[in-house]
Amino acid sequence: MDTIVRKARRRGAPGRAAPVTPVADPRPAPAAGGRVTAPTDAPNRPGAASPDAPSAAQPRLHRDAHPAFPPVPVRPTQVGIVHLGIGAFHRAHQAVVTEDAARATGETRWGILGVTQRSAAVRDQLRPQGGVYTVLTVGPDGASPRVVGSVTDVAWPAEETPRVLAALAAPTTHVVTLTVTEKGYARRADGHLDVDAVAGDLDTLLREEAATSSPGAGATNALLPDDATGEATGAVAATSAVGLLVRGLAARRRAGGAPLTVLSCDNLADNGHVLARLVGEAVDAALPGAEGDALRDWLAASVTFPCSMVDRIVPATTPAQRDEVESLLGARDEGLVVAEPFLQWVIEDRFAGPRPAWERGGATLTSDVAPYERAKLRLLNGAHSYLAYAGSLAGCATIAEAVADPALAAGARALQADALATLDAPDGVDLGAYAETLLDRFANPATGHTTRQVAMDGTQKIPFRWGATLADLLDAHPGAPAPRGVVAALAAWAGYVVAETRAARAVDDPRGDELRAVVENAPDDVAAVRALVLLPGLLPGVPEGRLREIADAVVVASATSSSTTTTTNEETTP
Numbered sequence: 001m002d003t004i005v006r007k008a009r010r011r012g013a014p015g016r017a018a019p020v021t022p023v024a025d026p027r028p029a030p031a032a033g034g035r036v037t038a039p040t041d042a043p044n045r046p047g048a049a050s051p052d053a054p055s056a057a058q059p060r061l062h063r064d065a066h067p068a069f070p071p072v073p074v075r076p077t078q079v080g081i082v083h084l085g086i087g088a089f090h091r092a093h094q095a096v097v098t099e100d101a102a103r104a105t106g107e108t109r110w111g112i113l114g115v116t117q118r119s120a121a122v123r124d125q126l127r128p129q130g131g132v133y134t135v136l137t138v139g140p141d142g143a144s145p146r147v148v149g150s151v152t153d154v155a156w157p158a159e160e161t162p163r164v165l166a167a168l169a170a171p172t173t174h175v176v177t178l179t180v181t182e183k184g185y186a187r188r189a190d191g192h193l194d195v196d197a198v199a200g201d202l203d204t205l206l207r208e209e210a211a212t213s214s215p216g217a218g219a220t221n222a223l224l225p226d227d228a229t230g231e232a233t234g235a236v237a238a239t240s241a242v243g244l245l246v247r248g249l250a251a252r253r254r255a256g257g258a259p260l261t262v263l264s265c266d267n268l269a270d271n272g273h274v275l276a277r278l279v280g281e282a283v284d285a286a287l288p289g290a291e292g293d294a295l296r297d298w299l300a301a302s303v304t305f306p307c308s309m310v311d312r313i314v315p316a317t318t319p320a321q322r323d324e325v326e327s328l329l330g331a332r333d334e335g336l337v338v339a340e341p342f343l344q345w346v347i348e349d350r351f352a353g354p355r356p357a358w359e360r361g362g363a364t365l366t367s368d369v370a371p372y373e374r375a376k377l378r379l380l381n382g383a384h385s386y387l388a389y390a391g392s393l394a395g396c397a398t399i400a401e402a403v404a405d406p407a408l409a410a411g412a413r414a415l416q417a418d419a420l421a422t423l424d425a426p427d428g429v430d431l432g433a434y435a436e437t438l439l440d441r442f443a444n445p446a447t448g449h450t451t452r453q454v455a456m457d458g459t460q461k462i463p464f465r466w467g468a469t470l471a472d473l474l475d476a477h478p479g480a481p482a483p484r485g486v487v488a489a490l491a492a493w494a495g496y497v498v499a500e501t502r503a504a505r506a507v508d509d510p511r512g513d514e515l516r517a518v519v520e521n522a523p524d525d526v527a528a529v530r531a532l533v534l535l536p537g538l539l540p541g542v543p544e545g546r547l548r549e550i551a552d553a554v555v556v557a558s559a560t561s562s563s564t565t566t567t568t569n570e571e572t573t574p
């Protein structure tokens with residue numbers, strides 16, 4: 001614990017930055033004096049250890065025996081929200097706002113069933129705890145813990161698909177939220193659904209629909225039908241997020257068709273529209289003819305896909321952080337998440353049915369999310385990704401180390417300057433000041449956000465974070481030279497990919513094999529950099545005729561910064 005607190009103080013991390021639009025942050029402020037807040041009654045509750053007690057034999061955190069830190073976690077009476085992709089971010093963001101809204105209104109019907117797609121880890125962390133977990137907020141003045149109760153349970157589709165489908169179909173569920181990462185949307189480089197990646201789920205969907213629509217299917221369970229062979233198709237494990245969602249939507253229609261809102265909370269531009277299109281493409285692929293009409297009609301009439309912009313820096317939790325927090329809590333919390341103080345959620349107010357009063361928990365409901373989303377993706381996430389690649393090449397293990405390097409901070413500002421020229425400010429917002437506060441947030445060392453984590457999945461992020469800025473600039477100023485900030489960022493990414501490949505390390509990216517092949521097949525690093533920039537789908541919207549010129553400019557920038565010959569932080573980190 002002390003380590004987290006000391007780090008926050010030593011590096012002079014900034015306070016809460018001004019959001020794109022000011023919202024009241026409902027979270028408890030970090031304790032004054034840089035100490036973690038332990039309420040005075042905490043050590044007195046049964047079985048609780050003092051904050052200084054050794055951590056070895058602490059009991060597991062549980063809903064019925066949580067530490068006595070205020071506020072008391074809410075205790076939902078039913079599931080109203082199904083969340084696909086319950087990683088660290090959802091737990092520190094939407095689940096917290098949902099709990100604050102529930103506390104403000106007294107409503108208990110907005111419990112969250114979390115769904116974890118790729119492994120059972122989060123289920124195994126939270127189920128033994130009755131769903132509760134700690135959010136440790138770490139800022140310049142210290143760290144403050146809070147136990148959150150809005151998640152009722154977590155399910156893993158590999159073993160529990162019928163349960164998830166039943167929850168998606170239940171009329172008491174009104175909202176599905178998603179944070180399944182950019183690659184979780186299973187898009188091809190051209191942005192359309194990668195049907196092959198979800199083929200298994202689409203095949204099951206076809207069988208489920210056929211089993212319930214065929215003559216004589218009257219006795220079939222509409223929710224989890226047996227197909228013609230008698231197999232319970234609903235028990236077939238879903239293997240993709242989009243496939244699970246579409247099967248759940250189809251089950252909901254068959255089970256009565258109560259309206260539903262599907263709310264993407266991932267860092268994708270236009271996330272709601274993107275998801276709606278992918279769902280439509282999945283239905284068309286599985287049920288291309290008249291057999292899909294009932295589902296298509298119901299989706300159009302009863303399901304909405306609002307856009308949202310989400311913001312809070314929430315890195316992956318480390319085992320050391322769990323150990324440090326254990327003695328503070330007097331309990332072992334395997335579901336701990338660590339986050340910065342800042343939190344923002346802007347939601348398009350386009351719901352198909354009831355929703356939690358999220359505005360009472362600090363969210364902003366608006367008719368148009370686009371200006372917020374664009375500003376955040378290009379200024380925050382754009383600079384973040386640049387610092388991840390350039391920082392990694394410079395041997396920085398964390399984003400905080402990278403932004404502390406004046407040359408890298410200047411690079412981030414140059415990229416932000418390019419982005420600022422493309423943005424319309426949301427009402428009453430000074431985007432220049434916003435951009436500067438972002439660098440202060442990145443400088444918070446206490447979250448320990450690593451350059452490697454932010455560097456993941458570059459081919460999925462660069463199109464929104466840098467590509468959109470580049471396309472808009474070239475469109476607005478056709479004769480202007482290639483923008484300096486974007487070019488330097490692309491040089492950093494290409495340099496990172498080349499350096500990783502030359503060091504025989506796989507680049508953590510769904511197109512990692514393709515990236516490796518590009519580098520290995522290139523005669524030299526210069527050719528590799530050029531080929532990487534020309535990768536299909538990386539810079540959508542940039543006219544074909546200008547792509548080569550951009551690639552040439554990136555090659556020149558790479559040579560100037562010698563980025564491809566620099567070691568990455570893997571070699572400098574023990």
Ligand SMILES: NC(=O)c1ccc[n+]([C@@H]2O[C@H](COP(=O)([O-])OP(=O)(O)OC[C@H]3O[C@@H](n4cnc5c(N)ncnc54)[C@H](O)[C@@H]3O)[C@@H](O)[C@H]2O)c1
Pocket residue numbers: 084085086087088089090115116117118119179180181182183184185240241265266267268310311312313314315316
């Ligand atoms: N962490 C942050 O600071 C932050 C901030 C804003 C937005 N977000 C958004 O939230 C997303 C998740 O972040 P996180 O910190 O929770 O990550 P995480 O790694 O902790 O969790 C990711 C979740 O997505 C699921 N997932 C991963 N790959 C998938 C795939 N191919 N198909 C289906 N599901 C998949 C995992 O099972 C897990 O449940 C980010 O990618 C981003 O879009 C994160």
Ligand SMILES: O=P(O)(O)OC[C@@H](O)[C@@H](O)[C@H](O)[C@H](O)CO
Pocket residue numbers: 182267310311312313314380381384385453454
């Ligand atoms: O979460 P990702 O992988 O989309 O991106 C990594 C970071 O840029 C991102 O998580 C930011 O910290 C976040 O978007 C801040 O709100």
